[in-house]
Amino acid sequence: MAKKLFFCICLFLGLVSNAQTISKNFRSKTYTLVKDTIQFDSVNINSQKFTVLDYQKNKIPATAYQVNFIKAQLIINAKKYPIITIEYFRFPDFITKTYQEFDEKIIVPDTKNTQKLYSLTTNKKKAQSTIFGDLDAKGNITRGLTIGNNQNAVVNSSLDLTLKGNLSKDITLKANIFDTNIPLQENGYSQNITDFDRIFIEFEHKKWRVKAGDLDLKNSESYFMPFTKKVAGIEAAANLSERTNMLASGAIVRGKFGEYRFIGKEGNQGPYKIIGPNNQAFLIIVAGSESLFLNGRLLKRGETKDYTIDYNTSEIRFNTTLPITNDMRFHLDYQYSDRNYTRFITYEKASYNSDNFSVNGYFYNENDAKNQPIQQQLSDEHKQILANAGNDTSKMYANSAYEDSYSENKILYKRILSGNAEVFEHSTNKNDQLYTVAFTFVGANKGAYALDKTIALGNIYKYVGINSGSYNPVIKLVAPTKSQTYAINTTYQPSEKTRFFSEIAVSNNDANLFSSLDDNQNKGLAAKINWKQLYGKTTWKFSTDIGYEFLHQYFATEQGFDAPEFERDWNIVNPTGNRHQINTLLTLSKEKKAYYTYGFNLMSYTGFYNGIKHNFNSKNTFNKTSFSTKISLLNNTSTIEKNSFLRAKGKIEHSLAKSWIGGFLNLESNERVLKATQQLNTLSHRFKEYETYIGIGDSTKTYSKLGFNYRTNDSIRNNKFTNINTRKTFYLHSKLLQNTNSNLSVFTNYRITNNTFTNNEKALNSKIIYRQKLFQNFINFNSVYETSSGNIARQEYVYIKTEPGQGFYTWIDYNNNGIKEFNEFEIAIYKDQATYLRVALPNLTYINTQRAKWAQVFTVNPSQWANKNGLKKIVSHFYNQTHFIINNEQQRTNNTFNLNPFYIHKTKQLGLNYNLKNSLYFNKNLQKYSAIFTYATSKNNQLYFIGSQENNTKLHQLELIHKLSTFWIFDFTTNTSTNKVVTENFANQNYQIDAFKIAPKFTFEYSKNHQFSFFYNYKNKENKMVNFEILKQQKIGSSYFYQTKKNTLLRAEINLFLNDFTGNQNTPVAYQMLEGLQAGKNYTWSAIIQKKINSFINLNFNYLGRKSKNTSTIHTGSIQLRANF
Incomplete structure (x- = not known):
């Protein structure tokens, strides 16, 4: 057992030290063909980024082969392409795996001989590779070396290995190890992207568990410090006794938390660009880390769900079946790749649970190693700038220019005099004293430089005068930070009807570890107590939920804990002071048929804000008719405003024999009055929305739902509510056919927006899917039609030189001027020429x-x-x-549609x-x-x-x-x-x-x-x-x-x-x-x-x-x- 354990740990550590950043679902397989049809996988595969290469590693055009992505079959001319390499991405295992209680292989034919007993296992056992002993091993390991007289030596390696089994009677091993070094891929801002859940090894005993590699740290038990963090490190958990548990972890952080809010554009399905916390456009989002909310509702990612996201270009596109309007509020929580410093995280947890009492303690620590910068080189001058800046990011800028040697693969500048000012000018003269200069966007008419032109190597800037441009020759310095949170909570439940909960947390956040300025803003305290009580033993039950929260003005956690629309729900803008909140909820319910709730909430920020909110929700079902209501009334005052915010939504639906009919009313009225002038704030708004619909069939099988929605939006003009627009929406949602041979679904959403102060708008989203098998599979056809509005980027790109054989393009100096121009790059025919x-x-x-x-x-x-x-x-x-x-x-002008x-x-x-x-x-x-x-x-x-x-x-x-x-x-x-x-x-x-x-x-x-x-x-x-x-x-x-x-x-x-x-x-x-x-x-x-x-x-x-x-x-x-x- 010891030898097995030692071997597995050594193998894992050796591989992790050279782990590459590529998706675990990527596959690269080479075949020597003897027939035209190849079964290259056993599950459905992703149709995106599917590539077939010939024996020289040149890309084979898609017209030369056919692919059945569902069956993972490739049809290609084996005579013309005797040796091929297929590169593709699998769907994640949770999509492609088969979920069943028993293995079909153990099912035996019906027989009258019942004397023989069968165990629920198959007799056939997979032969084990002796290198791993009794462990179940699946996958492969590949190591390769490519050399040539026209390129440097290139090492190619890949590993896709899964291990599972018992190391001893009490210890089990699970390992998923994936490591691939393949030619760098195009598209995106980086040449690679970190995709987590790639590599891990886990040892488990009934009393302890150790997991190392790529981890997904989570805490959903603490009220004040919930988080999800994707890291690379080690995690250990132990059951000290039947009631006591402990967990400790330490890791290197690859992603930093960020959030982004944006408003939808009428009829625009995207893509929408995600901007980073520091307004950075270069942003790589950690795969699978995002949570996207629409008006407070969590959306689902996927081609057939709500949206898709390109992690490498940080762009979101909404699917046709989720029509976007200009009153949709989006809130995105995500982790993004941030490697300015080596960043460490530790997370510890201890818990004790008895029959009616539990106590849990948590400690979260995430901090940058300020003396280990990665993506930025900090000089003593840079460190002094950060030390003098405190927490003020507007002061964290430094000159970017430094002397450099001439190279045809660099954009270089020389210093010249413009009047009395010394400025930078682009130069290609190797005899000049040259500088590498980085230019940063500082705002329109706030800089001295403007974009002159773009060449294949990047952008060239020119001096245009102070406050006449948008760029300056400076770099934005990023300060090292620290985030710590301590929390402890207790739960006491003396009976099934009574529950007491309390939690106290302390945060210590330093926004600049190089500076002691503003350190008085680092620490904060938070506390919460809650009492829930249930009354009654009949079909009707009554319950109370009473709680109090306190937040110090400087309390903050890495990912926050408030709901995505918390500030909007309470009419808060940039609050200051300590927060006090009292929540009371009364509920009367009757099993699953009806409930009534009333909530009374008080909240204040000391010296800044006071608010009182009333909530009433209900749901009733009488025979085949259901009713539901949601009503909220907020009255609040702040140092500058006095507001009243009413929200109400009511819904009614009646079921008939094979159909249903329903409707709802939705309205909001938010009056925000400025105390100084007694005029309405321009943030005030009002809308009313009405909808009616009728449906036929079963919504889980075949159905058709036809509806009409009418909405009016009011905003402030001349200190009074004025109608801004009126929108009419007609929609059809249907699944008309669904059987073995036929599948037909139709989605249509047509909107007419009449704007008072701008041009009227029309939008159409439609999607039709039709699949049909005829005459016992004699004829098969699949049809998909879609139409929607969106936008397209005027894409910019540059060419970066890399090692021969690791790129995709070659440069040919057609005009012999030594300058790399966009029209001089060609897709390389031979890999040794692929240097860009x-x-x-x-x-x-x-x-x-x-x-x-x-x-x-x-x-x-x-x-x-x-x-x-x-x-x-x-x-x-x-x-x-x-x-x-x-x-x-096609470019959309006015209200035209491109239906054809x-x-x-x-x-x-x-x-x-x-x-x-x-x-x-x-x-x-x-x-x-x-x-x-x-x-x-x-x-x-x-x-x-x-x-x-x-x-x-x-x-x-x-x-x-x-x-x-x-x-x-x-x-x-x-x-x-x-x-x-x-x-x-x-x-x-x-x-x-x-x-x-x-x-x-x-x-x-x-x-x-x-x-x-x-x-x-x-x-x-x-x-x-x-x-x-x-x-x-x-x-x-x-x-x-x-x-x-x-x-x-x-x-x-x-x-x-x-x-x-x-x-x-x-x-x-x-x-x-x-x-x-x-x-x-x-x-x-x-x-x-x-x-x-x-x-x-x-x-x-x-x-x-x-x-x-x-x-x-x-x-x-x-x-x-x-x-x-």
Whole structure:
């Protein structure tokens, strides 16, 4: 047992020390293909970020394969792509796992022989890998090394391992270890993102538990210090006795808590940009850490729920089925990646529980190590600035310029005189005294610099005069902080009807550990007492709930404890002073049929605010009719206001035989009067909302609900309530069909907003889903249609240099000026050329859009007629599948709708993703007279800050496969294609390449394990725009495949390219036409050796080489060891 424990701990610690930041649901698998259909996983997979790479690690276009994401099946031409790598993301386990009480494998046929007893386990046991002994191990470990004469050595590693089992009779082990180092991914502000719950190892005994790795610390028991924190560290829990428990943890914090509030925009589904606590636009949100509230109601994340979120770009998009209006209030709690300092957290808990009494103590400590900065380098001058700033963040700025050496991969400045002021000016002269300068946004007309232009490496700024710009050459210093909270609570329950609760907490928060200024604001006290009493033994029960709370003005916890709309509920704005609150709740209830509650609440902030609130809620059910009411009245005064806030909501619903009808009334009136002038504050508001609806069917199965909503909003104009707008909403929610063969649901929400002082607005959200199986699966089709309004970002990005083979782009200096310009970056054909990443910058400029989307999958599968005669027999040889999607976003002006996804408006088009692929098979998956005809077309339009870019492709392809004899197979592929690119501002990037290809191939198949192929390709490419380049390419090659009975595989290939090119080779179109090669003779060769060492270890060798005219030979090799468990 000791050896097992030692081995597991050593393995875990070694892996955690090199853990990479990538989602645990990511998978990367390499296959050597012998057939076209691959089952690459056992569960549903995420259709986003699905990538297929060839043996050279080049991305295979989506038109070359088909994917069934539900069944995790890939269909691809095994002859054309003999070795592929699939990179994708699984859905989380809780979505894909099967929930059942017993394993279906243990079910036995009905039998009269009852003498034999069966245990509820399966007899078949999985063979265990001896390296982990009796532990149940699943997953794999991979380590690889790639080297070449055109790149540095790159280490590739991955680990996906799950361990579970008993180390001894009393100790169990659970471990989930995931560690992947893959090429850095595009999109977003960072090259990686921390995804927690990735790695952990846990030992458990009936009296104790120890868990190390990625932890999810939680406290939902304390009133004043509830929190959820995702950290990396260790947690230990122990049962000291039957009634006494303790827990202690220590960890490094990767996420810091933040909150963000925003108001919805009428008819705008997003995306909405999340701004950080310090107004930072660069923000990476810790995955899964967010809680999003709408008018105080918690929303659910997911494609079929309420919203989706991009953690890397910190943007939220609301789904079509949650229409957004301008009176929706959103509150987002989240954790964001903050690595300014090494940040530690400790959390301890001790509890004692008896039959009627419990006591719990908590200690939370989170603080920065001020002498261990990470993302900022603090000089003595910087530390002194922070020491003099106290808690005032407006004083935490420092000069950003420092001397630096010349580099073509940097934006540099020189100092010049402008009048009597010394300012910075952009320079590319290596003989100047150069500086690296960071510019910070300080507010419109509050700075001396403005954005001059954006190049591929980033933004360039210029001096425009004091208070004439928005930027200054300064950096924002971040002070190290400390947050501590101590809390203890007790519960005493002498009987089932009586309960007493109390809690006291102390906080100690230092907003600047470098400064002793304002330290008198660090400490605060909070206390709460509560008494609940239940009366009565009949069907009617009466209860009371009385409580008191006290908060010192400086008491604060890391994540807070008040409800998301607490300040709005009490009409509070920037309160000061100590808080006192008395809460009283009286409840009269009758089982589940009725209840009545009355609440009386008092709250004050010493010397600032006093408020009295009355709440009345009720619910009654009489036969088939239900009533409910919620009424709240607040009267409050502050040093500047005297207010009255009334809220009321009533609902009635009546059930009929197969339908229901209902309606509700919702109103608010908040009158806020300024004491000094006796005039209404502009924050005053009033609205009335009426709704009626009728429904048919069962809302849990098939149903249809039709409704109408009418709302008026009033605000303050000329010191009186004035109607601002009136909104009418018509909606339909329905699930019309739901059975094995059919599924039809329709959602429609149409709103008309009549504004008094601005233009009227209209909004439409609609989504239709239709799935149908006909004639015993002879025909299958899935249709999804959506339309909604939103916005699209004018996306900015820069290129960052990385290690060869770790990027996606290559730079070609087309004009030989040494400056990296946006039109000089190309997607790298070969990995050793991939030296740049494209990284998105924060989106701050958005354009309103109207989106129309239609997705369609249509399949005709007559294989069930294979045993028929006549025409049905002939038809059974065919199989047709059509994939189609169009996502059309156009600029929205006035109240126009883009309902037709096929309508293309040249001047309003902002975003378009159009893809159509139809594949007609004859004798699918057979080698005798097998044929595939494919038609594919796509059109994509993207909006960037440098202008729009439009890509159009079209393909007609015929592929024939026929087994000529026992040993010979003939493949023939021919296609015609068009690839057209039009950019708004870069003429040298525009081209239209028309291509023709024929590719015969003969394969000598001595056996399935021994093959030799000869092939010839001829391509003719012509550019129909600008310089009219022409390429005539001939490719002659052969390949060899051999697999031994002892699990050794060898694959080798050699190719000769004869490129007859007419035109300038140093252009983007030439790079595309030549596919990274040169005019004249080019050679490429490759070899792959795979060896299965034993039942769970595989060794792979991969070698690639190429040679072009007037260039050196390039060699790239890799070795990989993989262990499967």
